[in-house]
Amino acid sequence: MIVFTKKSELKAKISSFKEKNMTIGFVPTMGALHKGHLALVNEALANNNQAIVSIFVNPTQFDNPEDLKKYPRTLDKDVELLKSLSENIIVYAPTVEDIYEEQTKSQKFDFDGLEHQMEGKFRDGHFDGVGTIVKRLFEIVTPNNAYFGEKDFQQLAIIKKMVSKNKMPVNIVGCKIYREANGLALSSRNTRLTSDYKEAAPFIYKTLKTAKTKFGTKSANKVTEWVENQFAKHNLLELEYFTIADEATLKTVKRKSKNKKYRAFVAVYAGEIRLIDNIALN
Secondary structure, three states, rough: OEEEEOHHHHHHHHHHHHHHHOOEEEEEEEOOOOHHHHHHHHHHHHHOOEEEEOOOOHHOOOOHHHHHHHHHOOHHHHHHHHHHOOHHHHHHHHHHHHHOOEEEOOOOOOOOOOHHHOHHHHHOOOHHHHHHHHHHHHHHHHHEEEEEHHHHHHHHHHHHHHHHHHOOEEEEEEEEEEOOOOOOOOOOHHHOHHHHHHHHHHHHHHHHHHHHHHHOOOHHHHEEEEEEEEEOOOOOOEHHHHEEEOOOOOOOOOOOOOOOOOOEEEEEEEOEEEEEEEEEEO
């Protein structure tokens, strides 16, 4: 397995693939890999001639400096995990300087309003940071296909919008949420949960599933009220937001319409660890 730390060397290798008309499947990550990431990498391996995985904790998408500092960095372990899938995966693990040179700041993006919903209301500048790093990585890796998990559904929608608006020649593939046996959506942050919070966290998905059932017969407002009450009674988990939104615009639903797709989104604090999840409602 080759690990590149310099984009110039990676680009030279990619050029040799392109000369042979090989397709490239790309999985951008911030490391601390888990089975959810590996599921994305397996998709890239199965549907392309070459899989490339980036491992880079991107400073421009953190609105909280403390969160950036504490984010797990486990490159050696990540490389071993990827080797267990295939020796032919290429890893790009750059430094901040290699990615940003001397300009470690976000580009400004217009995502047609997607960025102002949900996460955008609570994480200032987050999606400019996401857009900046993903666009930069796409320019370096020039993939045919790029794979993202639906756990970060808003991020997935924003990346699709960025690709469309910038006319980038890459196909964005959304992959289903990978969950632990108890329903908790896999996240690199889960490793930081204490045993009490780990035990409590499956309540999030359990509540989402019941909300989905209720949405069949009740209004979005009634379901939202019910979810807020459930979390208000929970002694460990603190609800930041719950919203039922139109999948296309991510705007909160006021009245249901038969020809639209809806999804419920939630953000919850388990102590200082912030967990997000979502579920398709129809």
